[in-house]
Amino acid sequence: MRIIENFHSKIYKKKFFIFFTWSTRILLAIAFIPSGLKKLMGQPFTILGIDNPVGFFFEALYRAGFYWNFLGFMQLLTALLIVIPRTAFLGSILYFPIILNIFVIVVAMDFKGTPYIAGLMLLATIYLLFWDYKKASRIVSIVFER
Numbered sequence: 086m087r088i089i090e091n092f093h094s095k096i097y098k099k100k101f102f103i104f105f106t107w108s109t110r111i112l113l114a115i116a117f118i119p120s121g122l123k124k125l126m127g128q129p130f131t132i133l134g135i136d137n138p139v140g141f142f143f144e145a146l147y148r149a150g151f152y153w154n155f156l157g158f159m160q161l162l163t164a165l166l167i168v169i170p171r172t173a174f175l176g177s178i179l180y181f182p183i184i185l186n187i188f189v190i191v192v193a194m195d196f197k198g199t200p201y202i203a204g205l206m207l208l209a210t211i212y213l214l215f216w217d218y219k220k221a222s223r224i225v226s227i228v229f230e231r
Contacts, residue, residue, distance in 0.1 A: 093218045110176075131143045
């Protein structure tokens with residue numbers, strides 16, 4: 086753990102990494118806005134038919150009604166939280182399970198190309214959680230403390 090703490094301390098104050106972190110937050114937020122808006126407004130996400138497994142999957146989610154809107158709301162809320170300095174860590178915490186779920190879905194359903202994008206978004210989220218290493222380590226120690 087000492088190695089991680091030392092590495093974190095070295096990069097945390099460097100301007101390049103501060104810029105990279107904010108750029109990552111902004112890009113991740115932008116990535117959730119279009120799909121989140123479509124879901125929140127109750128619109129279908131894809132034009133694929135139900136004869137396609139991917140189209141069938143999204144149609145099932147779309148027909149779930151309120152759950153579809155909830156997914157969109159959470160994506161938009163997460164996008165907002167991740168770019169506000171005071172709530173950026175909370176945004177990263179919320180972003181992680183959402184993007185992990187998306188990554189598992191696109192890999193399991195064999196989406197073409199999308200696993201690379203979702204995988205990079207997942208790595209970016211892990212980076213943001215590492216960026217707030219001190220906060221994250223406190224939460225982990227509280228959760229696993231007996």
